[in-house]
Amino acid sequence: MPDKLTYEEIVKKHIERKGRTTEVILPVLEEIQETYGYLPREAMEYLADVLKVSPAVIYSTATFYHFFSLEPKGEVIIRVCRGTACHVMGSGIIMNELIDELGLQGEGTTPDGKFTLESVGCIGCCSTGPNMVVIKDGKEEIFGYLTPQKAREVVKKIKEQIQSQGVGV
Amino acid sequence: MRYTFETLEKIRDEYKERIEIRRKRTLEPGKKYILTCGGTSCLSIGGEKPTYQLFKEIVEKEGLEDKVEVINVGCMRMCSEGPLVAMYPGGVLYTKVKDEETAKQIIDAALSENPYVDGHHYKDPITGEVIYHMWDIPFFKYQESVVLERVGLIDPTSIEEYIGAGGYFGLARALQMSPDDVIQEVYDSGLRGRGGAGFPTGLKWKFARQAQGEPKYVIANGDEGDPGAYMNRAEMEGAPFALIEGLTIAGYAIGASKGYIYTRAEYPLAAHLLEHAIKVAKEKGLLGENILGTGFSFDIEVFKGAGAFVCGEETALIASIEGKAGRPRPRPPFPAQKGLFGKPTIINNVETLINVALIMERGSQWFKQLGTDRSPGTKVFALAGSLSVSGLAEVSLGTPIKVLLEDIGRGAPEGHTLKAVQLGGPSGGCVPTEHFDAPIDYESLGSLGAIMGSGGVIALDETSCMVDVAKFFIEFTKNESCGQCTPCRDGLVEMYDILERITQGKGTMEDLEKLEKMAVTVKNTSLCGLGQTAPGPVLSTLRYFKDEYIAHIEEKKCPAKACLPLIEYYIVPEACKGCTICAKNCPVNAISGEPGKVHVIDPEACVKCGTCMAVCPFDAVVKIDAFGKE
Ligand SMILES: Cc1cc2nc3c(=O)[nH]c(=O)nc-3n(C[C@H](O)[C@H](O)[C@H](O)COP(=O)(O)O)c2cc1C
Ligand code: SF4
Ligand code: SF4
Numbered sequence: 088m089p090d091k092l093t094y095e096e097i098v099k100k101h102i103e104r105k106g107r108t109t110e111v112i113l114p115v116l117e118e119i120q121e122t123y124g125y126l127p128r129e130a131m132e133y134l135a136d137v138l139k140v141s142p143a144v145i146y147s148t149a150t151f152y153h154f155f156s157l158e159p160k161g162e163v164i165i166r167v168c169r170g171t172a173c174h175v176m177g178s179g180i181i182m183n184e185l186i187d188e189l190g191l192q193g194e195g196t197t198p199d200g201k202f203t204l205e206s207v208g209c210i211g212c213c214s215t216g217p218n219m220v221v222i223k224d225g226k227e228e229i230f231g232y233l234t235p236q237k238a239r240e241v242v243k244k245i246k247e248q249i250q251s252q253g254v255g256v
Numbered sequence: 257m258r259y260t261f262e263t264l265e266k267i268r269d270e271y272k273e274r275i276e277i278r279r280k281r282t283l284e285p286g287k288k289y290i291l292t293c294g295g296t297s298c299l300s301i302g303g304e305k306p307t308y309q310l311f312k313e314i315v316e317k318e319g320l321e322d323k324v325e326v327i328n329v330g331c332m333r334m335c336s337e338g339p340l341v342a343m344y345p346g347g348v349l350y351t352k353v354k355d356e357e358t359a360k361q362i363i364d365a366a367l368s369e370n371p372y373v374d375g376h377h378y379k380d381p382i383t384g385e386v387i388y389h390m391w392d393i394p395f396f397k398y399q400e401s402v403v404l405e406r407v408g409l410i411d412p413t414s415i416e417e418y419i420g421a422g423g424y425f426g427l428a429r430a431l432q433m434s435p436d437d438v439i440q441e442v443y444d445s446g447l448r449g450r451g452g453a454g455f456p457t458g459l460k461w462k463f464a465r466q467a468q469g470e471p472k473y474v475i476a477n478g479d480e481g482d483p484g485a486y487m488n489r490a491e492m493e494g495a496p497f498a499l500i501e502g503l504t505i506a507g508y509a510i511g512a513s514k515g516y517i518y519t520r521a522e523y524p525l526a527a528h529l530l531e532h533a534i535k536v537a538k539e540k541g542l543l544g545e546n547i548l549g550t551g552f553s554f555d556i557e558v559f560k561g562a563g564a565f566v567c568g569e570e571t572a573l574i575a576s577i578e579g580k581a582g583r584p585r586p587r588p589p590f591p592a593q594k595g596l597f598g599k600p601t602i603i604n605n606v607e608t609l610i611n612v613a614l615i616m617e618r619g620s621q622w623f624k625q626l627g628t629d630r631s632p633g634t635k636v637f638a639l640a641g642s643l644s645v646s647g648l649a650e651v652s653l654g655t656p657i658k659v660l661l662e663d664i665g666r667g668a669p670e671g672h673t674l675k676a677v678q679l680g681g682p683s684g685g686c687v688p689t690e691h692f693d694a695p696i697d698y699e700s701l702g703s704l705g706a707i708m709g710s711g712g713v714i715a716l717d718e719t720s721c722m723v724d725v726a727k728f729f730i731e732f733t734k735n736e737s738c739g740q741c742t743p744c745r746d747g748l749v750e751m752y753d754i755l756e757r758i759t760q761g762k763g764t765m766e767d768l769e770k771l772e773k774m775a776v777t778v779k780n781t782s783l784c785g786l787g788q789t790a791p792g793p794v795l796s797t798l799r800y801f802k803d804e805y806i807a808h809i810e811e812k813k814c815p816a817k818a819c820l821p822l823i824e825y826y827i828v829p830e831a832c833k834g835c836t837i838c839a840k841n842c843p844v845n846a847i848s849g850e851p852g853k854v855h856v857i858d859p860e861a862c863v864k865c866g867t868c869m870a871v872c873p874f875d876a877v878v879k880i881d882a883f884g885k886e
């Protein structure tokens with residue numbers, strides 16, 4: 088990955104562009120989430136400090152939106168679409184299959200911190216569902232026309248990739 | 257270089273031919289244009305490399321640049337048959353193009369007398385006929401091309417191609433009129449908002465123009481919350497300049513100098529293409545300072561949401577841009593009076609604004625010829641669910657529902673029968689087959705208990721349980737409720753609990769009564785549109801499919817065999833050939849049997865994942881009622 092910006096740099100970048108306005112809150116939090124994989128407490132406090140608002144304002148925003156998480160997510164994020172079209176095409180079964188494959192109890196992160204499994208409203212490929220999105224190394228890939236077996240294979244393949252990378256380093 | 261009115265015309269004339277060729281429906285000798293679909297669906301079901309790259313590499317490697325031009329375009333509509341590729345002149349459509357070999361075959365064929373490639377054309381699921389040319393395919397033949405005219409036709413990154421296709425002449429015309437005349441033109445067109453409620457766009461603009469307060473803002477609502485619809489996504493990705501043009505016209509009309517395009521976080525490609533288009537439009541003097549030398553200045557920013565359905569509601573959307581949690585506030589005051597940062601603001605759906613650009617280009621009279629008196633124009637729908645062919649469909653308002661489902665979508669896949677269609681997502685309702693003759697317009701759908709909504713159309717067949725569908729939507733709205741007012745926050749939880757009980761066979765007839773009462777209360781007493789419309793899926797299924805609710809309660813049966821607690825997987829002994837495939841695939845080893853002998857599922861161990869049914873080559877696995885079985 089290219090040089091990651093620190094949260095201070097992210098905040099500075101947005102303030103320089105837009106000024107000290109609350110309009111930067113969402114874009115800043117989004118970029119911190121993308122860069123760090125979650126919203127560190129210090130980062131939210133820093134943003135509150137710079138904007139001269141109470142940290143409670145930032146927390147209230149941070150906890151409201153699904154895309155933010157206050158805890159680190161796995162290296163690989165798998166989002167199974169639970170939108171209507173995917174639901175009627177059987178996304179519930181896909182979700183159960185992946186819960187099983189990852190050894191989870193439900194949605195969440197594996198104990199080794201490798202995978203996070205979550206659901207997403209709809210990713211806008213409803214005609215070719217059921218779908219899931221895999222986010223790995225900052226890249227997003229969508230898999231369509233899934234079957235339980237296909238979904239499992241995708242995850243198995245990623246597991247193998249992670250393993251071979253681990254050995255290689 | 258900054259454009260003037262004259263350069264705009266020059267560019268149009270220069271690029272017109274390149275675009276016109278892509279509208280030619282008969283084969284002609286000469287240079288070939290190959291359009292590859294770069295829409296998200298096609299990318300997601302494609303091979304390792306994006307289709308565009310496949311073709312581009314071959315053309316470059318073989319030095320065919322003079323004979324073939326490859327252009328990457330937005331969604332070509334028939335997503336279920338993708339990845340799609342079209343060849344012009346002629347409009348030959350190739351389906352399921354995933355690998356280099358197929359790409360090579362297509363290029364060779366395109367350059368020959370016979371541009372067809374076996375196995376890569378549309379085959380009609382009803383007649384079995386193979387149809388080679390796009391506009392002969394029923395899916396396209398029954399559609400209009402107004403809002404989607406340029407989507408899937410032009411390169412979304414090229415402003416010149418957009419201008420060549422007539423783009424920016426709406427803005428040019430608007431800027432030569434007074435803002436009041438622009439509003440009048442939009443008002444006269446009869447255009448109604450495409451974001452769901454159908455409010456007259458011209459009227460909304462009048463209020464905002466008259467409102468006191470500076471600066472004023474305009475916002476394009478691209479939040480597309482309905483979880484099963486993607487028209488706005490395709491519109492933004494396929495012709496981003498069209499949205500920018502429409503929003504700029506809106507800004508000019510109400511006297512705003514700043515606009516926002518609010519898109520979902522789940523749509524990174526749309527945000528990227530819009531940002532690119534904004535940059536280019538600024539370089540060309542079609543956005544930013546002194547647009548087209550008229551003295552009008554206007555800037556646009558893309559604002560990405562962070563995953564909250566309620567932010568599609570206009571006041572929540574505003575709160576979200578202001579950096580707050582997206583909680584709606586009571587209206588009035590309406591955003592046209594007090595909106596973003598307390599200033600007059602108009603919020604319009606993406607498709608509404610694209611229509612505005614077309615109306616300014618072609619006039620309100622042209623627009624009124626489409627659709628019906630009270631609902632003029634067209635609407636783009638996203639067809640999904642149990643249909644043989646699915647994707648985007650644009651039709652005139654007033655078109656019967658069955659044209660969408662049967663003529664365009666070609667009905668349910670073989671072996672299935674449609675029983676209902678869900679329109680309008682979590683705010684909408686389910687319409688049963690006996691009403692498929694009804695015209696699609698705001699009033700008719702409302703009287704059927706559905707809504708036009710933003711355009712999500714999900715076809716449901718006999719395998720969909722209507723109680724489960726209702727539960728699905730209530731689960732969704734319950735999770736998305738901002739929690740600010742009691743009826744919505746607590747009422748939806750209570751409704752969900754009742755639905756959960758019913759789908760587990762534990763519901764009572766009193767539950768059903770309570771459910772209906774609760775639904776009416778939530779509808780009538782919630783603060784914002786989310787709560788007010790959330791009971792729609794329950795009320796409409798209670799209206800048309802009460803028998804399914806009753807079967808769950810009184811017989812503990814799910815007629816569609818979709819509710820897992822009420823069914824079991826069972827191997828029909830007469831049909832089982834003992835091939836062992838199911839046993840090998842069962843994740844919990846719940847299937848026993850020797851090779852060549854009948855296999856048996858242990859219902860205690862089975863987790864009802866459905867794998868055995870999917871893999872059995874002899875269709876020996878079936879679902880049976882768990883209660884009342886012999
Ligand atoms: C819960 C909720 C979600 C909404 N989601 C959207 C949406 O995704 N897109 C949209 O254009 N309008 C949405 N709306 C409607 C907007 O509040 C608003 O009416 C619309 O953007 C106005 O644009 P129009 O007049 O062009 O239709 C939603 C409303 C509610 C109550
Ligand atoms: S109706 Fe629901 S979403 Fe709307 S304000 Fe009330 S609690 Fe929030
Ligand atoms: S439904 Fe799943 S768990 Fe049950 S027997 Fe079949 S494969 Fe095994």
Ligand code: SF4
Pocket residue numbers: 827831832833834835836837838839855871872873874875876877
């Ligand atoms: S896959 Fe079908 S035929 Fe084969 S053993 Fe299982 S039930 Fe029998």
Ligand code: FES
Pocket residue numbers: 168169170171172173174208209210211212213216217218483484485
């Ligand atoms: S419902 Fe899954 S992509 Fe839309």
Ligand code: FES
Pocket residue numbers: 293294295296297298299330331332333334335336338339340647
């Ligand atoms: S994305 Fe290719 S046809 Fe829709």
